[in-house]
Amino acid sequence: MRVLIYSKIVASGRFWQQKLEEQSVQADLCASMEEAREILAMATHDAIIHIFDGNCSHNLEVLGRLRDGLNLPILVMTYGQQKHSTFEVLDAGADDFLPSSVDVRELFARVRCKCRATNARGHDIIYKSGVSIDMEAHEVRWQGRKIYPSSRELLILNELIANPQRIFTKQHLEILLYGYGYVAKSNTIEVFIHTLRKRTSPNAILTVRGVGYKLGLN
Structure with missing residues (x-):
């Protein structure tokens, strides 16, 4: 803890x-x-x-x-x-x-x-962004439509949804996915974010230039 x-x-x-x-x-x-x-x-x-x-x-x-x-x-x-x-x-x-x-x-x-x-x-979380997520059932819905993110995409999405006003750095998300000490490819997080946007909406996850990523609230 x-x-x-x-x-x-x-x-x-x-x-x-x-x-x-x-x-x-x-x-x-x-x-x-x-x-x-x-x-x-x-x-x-x-x-x-x-x-x-x-x-x-x-x-x-x-x-x-x-x-x-x-x-x-x-x-x-x-x-x-x-x-x-x-x-x-x-x-x-x-x-x-x-x-x-x-x-x-x-x-x-x-x-x-x-x-x-x-x-x-937090077992079933719904926010203004139209996302509901059930970590135990591995079920995610975007505006009522079921989507199928990978396990690592789900970890990122859950982190963003749990703190919708917070900006997450690339380093934070890398540690979330791989733990301390693992050196990920330079564009790994960008690829996951890009895929999540394709599954939801281009504005579902915002890029804060020079800082990181946050949930896009509609």
């Missing part, structure tokens, strides 16, 4: 990073939205842990930006005196709200629980 810890309080972020890694959880740490976007683009994460600092309005704003376009569970932890009501935090996009005094085993259990719930919701 891999999580992203967002914390402007470095000591607190490193504390929980160490605690989670002791539970065999790979934990990446960031302190800004720019860092968060870079880390999320480079690897697939299962959840985000957002540690609130003392800036009341800033916390909710960052939470909203983290939530925008991501289909990942976000667990919020407090730091110091609590300045937010539970309903404010949940309404702003959090999936859970925990005090900093929580035991790391409970935190890890809650992360696993939220990941299971997200995966269950």
Whole structure:
């Protein structure tokens, strides 16, 4: 399991990073939205842990930006005196709200629980783009019409659909398909994207020049 810890309080972020890694959880740490976007683009994460600092309005704003376009569970932890009501935090996009005094085993259990719930919701996903996908049945429909992508095309499509606002780099998609250390042909991802467009629509997947690919929302 891999999580992203967002914390402007470095000591607190490193504390929980160490605690989670002791539970065999790979934990990446960031302190800004720019860092968060870079880390999320480079690897697939299962959840985000957002540690609130003392800036009341800033916390909710960052939470909203983290939530925008991501289909990942976000667990919020407090730091110091609590300045937010539970309903404010949940309404702003959090999936859970925990005090900093929580035991790391409970935190890890809650992360696993939220990941299971997200995966269950993601079993049949339908978005404005007209795509529905069932990973277990290996069934994909484009605007109600069944299409037959290859297993790797399906992995790419599922990744794009799960996070429709996110731009995925070529490197991220290569790691998704082949894992770390594998050197794919330079045009491998382009070929898969081209084939998926032929199966759906030229505008179903957008190329963001110099960055990567994202789902085209109709």
